[in-house]
Each structure stands twice: as C-alpha cells, then as structure tokens.
Amino acid sequence: QKEVEQNSGPLSVPEGAIASLNCTYSDRGSQSFFWYRQYSGKSPELIMFIYSNGDKEDGRFTAQLNKASQYVSLLIRDSQPSDSATYLCAVSDSSASKIIFGSGTRLSIRP
C-alpha cells in the first residue's frame, strides 16, 4: 500500500463548478497535511496546509481533514481554467519533517 494515495484522474469539471480532490494516507502518526499544485512542466507550489480535523478555507480553496478516516480533501469553488493542473497531496510523518507526496490528481477545467 502506498503511503499517500490519490486518484490519478483526469478529473474534468466545468468552469464555475466545484472541483473535489481526495487523498488517503496510511501513517496514523501523520501530523501535517498539504496540497500542492503543479502546472505542466513546472515545479510544485504550496496552496493549502491543514493540521487539525475539520475545514480550513482560503479564498476559493477549502481543505478538509478527517484523521479518524485518514482522509484529506481539497475543494475548489468557482473553478477557473487557470485551475487546470495536477494537485499533489502531501503528508508529513510522525517526525513532522519527512514529507511524502501522493502521485497527484490531474484536474481539467472545461470552459
């Protein structure tokens, strides 16, 4: 079992709709959870982080964490064509310093 699992997609969402991206992780000791965005041919960049159970909102983005279910999600409201990218879920292990990435979900926003 991979440590951080994501559906590879592609996930196609119409412009203006909500995109929902999901991630599960295997290490119950994981402390911190991150969403990175990677445009084709570019390096990953951090868009959200969450440490506690519940929701965290930042503009059009909402991260959700459920430690009991070992599940993290990212919601993108009012999806824009510029949101088309690969979204990488990342998790820190119990030491909090080792950052492991999922394989990413490719998101495509269709006009």
Next chain:
Amino acid sequence: DAGVIQSPRHEVTEMGQEVTLRCKPISGHDYLFWYRQTMMRGLELLIYFNNNVPIDDSGMPEDRFSAKMPNASFSTLKIQPSEPRDSAVYFCASSVGTTGELFFGEGSRLTVL
C-alpha cells in the same frame, strides 16, 4: 531572494556515465530535500537533510545514488553509473523548520540513453 537554484536544467547522458546534480537552497532554510518525479511513480522522496546532516536516505534507490551537503548553501546528488531507468525530473526543495512549506527548484530533467 533567488529561490532554490538547481543545475543543470537538462542533462542527456549515456548509460554508465556519472551524473551530478546540484542545488543551492534558499538562504536561511535548514531543511533540504531531494525528490525524483516520473509519470509512473510520481514524486518520490530520495533523501533529506537538516542543518547539512542527512536524516533519512531510505528513498535512495540503490548504491549508485549518493547525496552530500557540504555546507548550508550547496548540495549534490550523484548517480554513478547511470542507467536508463534513472531518467526523471529531479527536484531539490528547501524549507524552514518542519512547516511543510517546501520551496522547489525548477528541477533537473535527466535523460539516460
């Protein structure tokens, strides 16, 4: 700040040759990570350093791979001898503490023929 600087951006080499990838982290960052990205395996952590000391190298695929960080402003990842299956984009990233906000370099695209 100039960000994380990696070199070379592109490297094409033949099987059996030695490859050295270089990274300059952001000044003041105390963690440095080396990742490898392929379509098949995604973004894999190879090794990371804290204050120039290797903390976890369990992701290094085999003895052909080695990494060093002689000082706070420079790290190398060496592959000797290289093989076609090493073809990938190699990213260096740095961070302050264990916040998890990694700042990535632009990557080094390696092609081994």
